[in-house]
Amino acid sequence: MKYKKCPQCELNYIKEDEDVCEICKKKINPDTEEDNFMKNTKRNEVIKTGDTFPLSKNYKLINYLIGTNLQKWVQATYKLTNTYYMWIIALDGIERAGWKDVFLKDGRIKENFVGDKANPPSNLGKTFEYAYKAVFEKNGDSFTFIGVYKLDIKNTSLFERYYIKVSDTTTLYDF
Numbered sequence: 001m002k003y004k005k006c007p008q009c010e011l012n013y014i015k016e017d018e019d020v021c022e023i024c025k026k027k028i029n030p031d032t033e034e035d036n037f038m039k040n041t042k043r044n045e046v047i048k049t050g051d052t053f054p055l056s057k058n059y060k061l062i063n064y065l066i067g068t069n070l071q072k073w074v075q076a077t078y079k080l081t082n083t084y085y086m087w088i089i090a091l092d093g094i095e096r097a098g099w100k101d102v103f104l105k106d107g108r109i110k111e112n113f114v115g116d117k118a119n120p121p122s123n124l125g126k127t128f129e130y131a132y133k134a135v136f137e138k139n140g141d142s143f144t145f146i147g148v149y150k151l152d153i154k155n156t157s158l159f160e161r162y163y164i165k166v167s168d169t170t171t172l173y174d175f
Helices: 022-028 033-040 058-066
Strands: 003-005 013-015 077-081 084-089 099-103 109-113 132-139 142-151 160-167
Touching: 033 058, 058 077, 058 084, 132 160
Parallel strands: 084 132
Antiparallel strands: 003 013, 077 084, 099 109, 109 160, 132 142, 142 160
16 A cells, blocks of 8 residues: 655645545534534433534434434424424524414413414414424524423414423433
């Protein structure tokens, strides 16, 4: 096997078929905090309320937690089983796709449809009453697990949905 000097730094020796040394690779294309987290952090079997994941995109969170290889995912829900979903939302009361989501003082989540009622989204009438949702709150460039929630069917109407917390932990395959 033949070696040559790295053409970038001219200090380190590399194999003849390599372009640059490992040190120069890191300088040219440094890992981001997200990359380091994904590579070096082992996912805990049990996710607990308050666990934070320093990832910037929904698909990166899904890939990290369940081992998928999504290249893009912008929807708020990701189906795990017929009765269990990941729900990735910002609980800031800002309208997104016609919905406002807020965290109430009593620990419930309120989802309010404020969009065009003459042109409602296809999921408006769906209540997911038998579904559980592992809720991850989007906070800038990170996500925080806030618990597993289930629809509060007694207090839910067509334009307002309420969710009650049923668990502080999940393995993402409990329900």
